Amino acid sequence: MGGFVFNAADEERRRGVRRMKATATGLLVLVALVYALAKWAQDTGAGPWAGYVAAAAEAGMVGALADWFAVTALFRRPLGLPIPHTAIIPTKKDQLGVSLGEFVGENFLSADVVKARLHALGIGGRLGAWLAEPAHADRVTAELAAALRGALTVLRDSDVQAVVGEAITRRAESAEIAPGMGKTLERVVADGGHHRAVDLLCAKAHDWLVTHGESVMDAVQGGAPGWTPRFVDRKIGDRVYKELLRFVTEMRDMPQHPARGAVDRFLTDFAADLQSDTETRAKVERLKSEILARGEVQDVIASAWTAIRSMILSAAEDEQSELRLRVRSSLISLGARLATDGRLQDKLEGWIEGAVVYVVTTYRTEVTSLITDTVAGWDAEHTSRKIEAHIGRDLQFIRINGTVVGALAGLLIYSVSRAFGA
Numbered sequence: 001m002g003g004f005v006f007n008a009a010d011e012e013r014r015r016g017v018r019r020m021k022a023t024a025t026g027l028l029v030l031v032a033l034v035y036a037l038a039k040w041a042q043d044t045g046a047g048p049w050a051g052y053v054a055a056a057a058e059a060g061m062v063g064a065l066a067d068w069f070a071v072t073a074l075f076r077r078p079l080g081l082p083i084p085h086t087a088i089i090p091t092k093k094d095q096l097g098v099s100l101g102e103f104v105g106e107n108f109l110s111a112d113v114v115k116a117r118l119h120a121l122g123i124g125g126r127l128g129a130w131l132a133e134p135a136h137a138d139r140v141t142a143e144l145a146a147a148l149r150g151a152l153t154v155l156r157d158s159d160v161q162a163v164v165g166e167a168i169t170r171r172a173e174s175a176e177i178a179p180g181m182g183k184t185l186e187r188v189v190a191d192g193g194h195h196r197a198v199d200l201l202c203a204k205a206h207d208w209l210v211t212h213g214e215s216v217m218d219a220v221q222g223g224a225p226g227w228t229p230r231f232v233d234r235k236i237g238d239r240v241y242k243e244l245l246r247f248v249t250e251m252r253d254m255p256q257h258p259a260r261g262a263v264d265r266f267l268t269d270f271a272a273d274l275q276s277d278t279e280t281r282a283k284v285e286r287l288k289s290e291i292l293a294r295g296e297v298q299d300v301i302a303s304a305w306t307a308i309r310s311m312i313l314s315a316a317e318d319e320q321s322e323l324r325l326r327v328r329s330s331l332i333s334l335g336a337r338l339a340t341d342g343r344l345q346d347k348l349e350g351w352i353e354g355a356v357v358y359v360v361t362t363y364r365t366e367v368t369s370l371i372t373d374t375v376a377g378w379d380a381e382h383t384s385r386k387i388e389a390h391i392g393r394d395l396q397f398i399r400i401n402g403t404v405v406g407a408l409a410g411l412l413i414y415s416v417s418r419a420f421g422a
Contacts, residue, residue, distance in 0.1 A: 013389040020396035027403050028068070031060040052414060059410020060403045067402030071395045075384045089387060090380035097375025101368035109364045111357045118353050124345030128338025137331040141324055145316040152309055160309075161302040168301050169292055177288055178281040182274025189267045195255075198263055202252035209245045216241045 035057035042050035072078045073086040089096070107113065130136050188194050209216065217237035251257045273280040291297055315323035337344055360367075375383075388395075 010386070010389050013393070014385075017389060017392035017396065020393045024064070024068070024396045024399035024403070027400055028061065028064040031057050031064060031403055031407065035061060048418075051418075052411060055414030056407040056411035059413070060407030063406020063409070064399055064403035066406075067399045071398055074395070075388050075392075087384075089384045093378065093380050093383055094372075094376045097372045100375065101371040104371060105364050105368040109360050109367060111361055114357055114360050115353050118356060119349065122345075122349075123352055124338055124348045127348070128335045128340070128345070131331050131335025132339050133335070134328075134332060137328050137335065140331055141328045144327065145324060148316045149313060152313060161305045164305045165298060165302040168304075169298070172292055173289065176281065176285060178274045178284040181284070182271045182276075185267060185274065186271040189264060189271060194263075194267060198260060199252070202248060206245070206248045206252050209241070209248060213241055213245075216244065 035054055038050050038054035038057055041047075042054055069078050073083075074088050076090070077083060077086045131140065217234070217240075219237075247259070251259050254260075270280075274284065312323075315321040318324065338348065
């Protein structure tokens with residue numbers, strides 16, 4: 001039906017239109033009958049009153065017929081005759097669509113109208129008062145969580161992993177890490193933060209030597225020349241092991257051990273080289289590139305999305321999660337500020353007005369063309385029937401009013417004429 005669907009309500013309206021048409025037509029027939037009787041009475045000498053009635057009835061018929069023609073001409077050609085400027089809605093449908101689109105664009109989609117309307121609404125204060133209610137904040141939090149879950153469900157893990165992996169890799173490759181590492185190491189050494197690491201290494205080395213003494217002596221003996229006696233190799237291995245164990249034990253137990261100072265100096269020099277030595281920085285960058293290029297590293301980077309996604313989903317689904325509780329608290333706090341802070345209200349309303357005005361002014365042509373194209377796509381006959389179903393009943397009152405007003409006007413004119421002897 002040309003884009004229209006005639007539902008039960010439309011059918012009821014059309015029945016109402018038909019009833020009003022019958023009433024208006026019946027009134028016309030009644031007036032015509034009165035006219036005929038009045039003229040008959042006038043011809044048979046019934047008295048002056050017959051002339052008044054005939055004049056009123058005649059003018060009533062003229063008014064009824066004129067308004068019938070006007071109302072009918074909106075939707076179809078009266079009596080099927082090709083009279084100019086009739087069947088206005090079917091024949092002028094496309095022009096009406098263009099006019100409607102222009103009207104909407106000029107009077108509803110102009111920047112001044114939109115800004116004035118939005119400003120009158122007081123969105124900032126009303127939104128703040130609404131958000132300050134805990135129940136409303138809970139509702140918004142739940143909706144945001146549902147939207148977040150929906151977005152994560154729609155996204156394909158493989159695509160996101162590829163994007164995340166590429167972004168992390170590209171960022172890591174573009175940023176030089178040596179100077180930052182040098183500054184961090186410099187601060188750690190200056191604060192003595194590396195001492196615990198050295199303590200741990202010394203303790204682990206001591207424990208390992210105690211446990212694997214035979215392995216150390218075997219390694220020393222294995223590296224000895226083949227012509228030396230075995231007892232000599234054994235003696236040397238035992239001596240090396242004891243000296244090594246003594247050295248590690250002293251380093252573990254003596255915070256001021258010279259070897260610890262050497263470690264401090266080495267780390268200090270290394271931190272300086274990381275920041276200023278070109279060769280050291282280049283080596284670090286090459287090592288970084290080699291590590292990033294390894295497949296297992298890329299797998300770890302890509303798998304980061306899986307962990308993040310799982311964490312976000314769990315937080316979004318749990319009403320008592322830290323994420324949702326913080327979002328709820330932030331919304332309530334924002335609502336309280338919006339409800340009382342005039343400057344914040346003005347700022348928010350300015351953002352909203354700017355965004356809406358931009359959308360309206362940028363896409364006004366598309367909106368108006370949507371109206372124009374939609375109306376142009378309607379079937380002319382069904383458009384006429386649809387409109388008539390909605391406003392036809394009121395238009396039939398015009399016919400009734402035309403009959404009554406015409407009769408009164410005719411009576412008045414005849415009375416004035418008789419009063420002046422015409």
